[in-house]
Amino acid sequence: MRTLVAGLSESTAHELLASSAQIVTELQILQSWRHLEAAVEREQPDVMVVYVAGDPRSVLHRVSAIKQWYPRVHVIAVADHAGHGLTTAIDEVGCSDIVLLDRGPADMARSLQSLSSRHGGTAAGQAVAFLGGKGGVGTTMMALNTAASLAQQGASVVVVDLHLYLGDVAMLMGVEAMPSLHWFVSRPPSFDPVMYAMSAPRHPSGVSVIGLPGDLAKADPVTAEAAIRLVDDLRFAFDMAIIDCGSMLNEETLAVMSAVDRRLVVTSEQRASLEGAHRRIQALEPLGLHPSKTGLIVNRAHADSRLDWGAIENSVGARVLGRVRNAWKPVKGSQEQKKLLTEACPHEGVTSDVAAVATALLPRRRAQKEAIGERILRLFA
Numbered sequence: 001m002r003t004l005v006a007g008l009s010e011s012t013a014h015e016l017l018a019s020s021a022q023i024v025t026e027l028q029i030l031q032s033w034r035h036l037e038a039a040v041e042r043e044q045p046d047v048m049v050v051y052v053a054g055d056p057r058s059v060l061h062r063v064s065a066i067k068q069w070y071p072r073v074h075v076i077a078v079a080d081h082a083g084h085g086l087t088t089a090i091d092e093v094g095c096s097d098i099v100l101l102d103r104g105p106a107d108m109a110r111s112l113q114s115l116s117s118r119h120g121g122t123a124a125g126q127a128v129a130f131l132g133g134k135g136g137v138g139t140t141m142m143a144l145n146t147a148a149s150l151a152q153q154g155a156s157v158v159v160v161d162l163h164l165y166l167g168d169v170a171m172l173m174g175v176e177a178m179p180s181l182h183w184f185v186s187r188p189p190s191f192d193p194v195m196y197a198m199s200a201p202r203h204p205s206g207v208s209v210i211g212l213p214g215d216l217a218k219a220d221p222v223t224a225e226a227a228i229r230l231v232d233d234l235r236f237a238f239d240m241a242i243i244d245c246g247s248m249l250n251e252e253t254l255a256v257m258s259a260v261d262r263r264l265v266v267t268s269e270q271r272a273s274l275e276g277a278h279r280r281i282q283a284l285e286p287l288g289l290h291p292s293k294t295g296l297i298v299n300r301a302h303a304d305s306r307l308d309w310g311a312i313e314n315s316v317g318a319r320v321l322g323r324v325r326n327a328w329k330p331v332k333g334s335q336e337q338k339k340l341l342t343e344a345c346p347h348e349g350v351t352s353d354v355a356a357v358a359t360a361l362l363p364r365r366r367a368q369k370e371a372i373g374e375r376i377l378r379l380f381a
Helices: 010-016 033-043 056-069 084-092 101-119 139-152 169-173 181-185 193-199 224-237 251-259 271-287 309-316 328-336 349-361 364-380
Strands: 002-006 026-030 047-051 074-079 097-100 126-132 157-161 208-210 240-244 262-267 294-301 319-325
Touching (some): 002 033, 010 101, 033 056, 056 074, 084 097, 084 193, 097 101, 097 193, 126 251, 139 169, 139 240, 139 262, 139 294, 224 240, 224 251, 262 271, 271 294, 271 309, 309 319, 319 349, 328 349
Parallel strands (some): 002 047, 047 074, 074 097, 126 240, 126 262, 157 240, 262 294, 294 319
């Protein structure tokens, strides 16, 4: 991508772009703001990187003018810090992303890679929806801890609370839902998806959180169309988007189920839960979803269970992707601490079970790469 950098010294610009050599095909560095508009007209860059410091309003005013004349130019703002006010101002002038100087080349590479994916018209990420076979089977727990395990394995992850009116993702993670789900789905079509990576609050585990606001009575309804657009956008901003749909089947959750890459139905070993999982999988069939994209997660599984899982897979209509052992004490303890399993009890068996589910969701090439890396480390251990 042709890239124009403005407001940074040559040494800082080269350092910031050190990990982006395969993405940046042409690079121009403009240290003076005086000739910015002329440089954009002359170079016709795909991406303009601008340092927002000193007087952000003045810089963003010039960015806004350039975006009006050259709407196809993506703008990445480089800042020393990113508060909610600055993020909002950058969004309003049409910038695509914010990169923080203290995160350096890795953050810039992430931002440029996201833009490169959009520039080519193909999203790199995957979206996975979690749906409960019935209420109380631990759907939210599975979604949150799978997201944390994915982040621990190196993926950029966002978890979305689509359990409308009953969701508690932000509360369980101890994160303030600001901005909330309703703010994200109300963004105009011009809102660049990569802004999600900077706008969503982040849990200490590295998982970004799009939660529900405290007062839902004042929030606009989430439409099926808005939910689908959100899923599509999140694929551009993150490696993995984990969506907690609770156990409800309504217009919004059905729309999301039709838009995601994988659908995981969470059940327990109890008959009522298995029957509920079967009914929900049947409800998804009219959507024309391929059966291989729907899997079962058996939560609170007992080691001495005598259930015939082959027969259950046939009757329910989906294969078992993972079984998570019944470990009430560590799970309850992590919830009381408002921590995820990777933080509260990283060495417990239940944490390993969830990690196995996360690994099964990772793209095959990533999983193979990690396995090869582990074998190499063992050779030199």
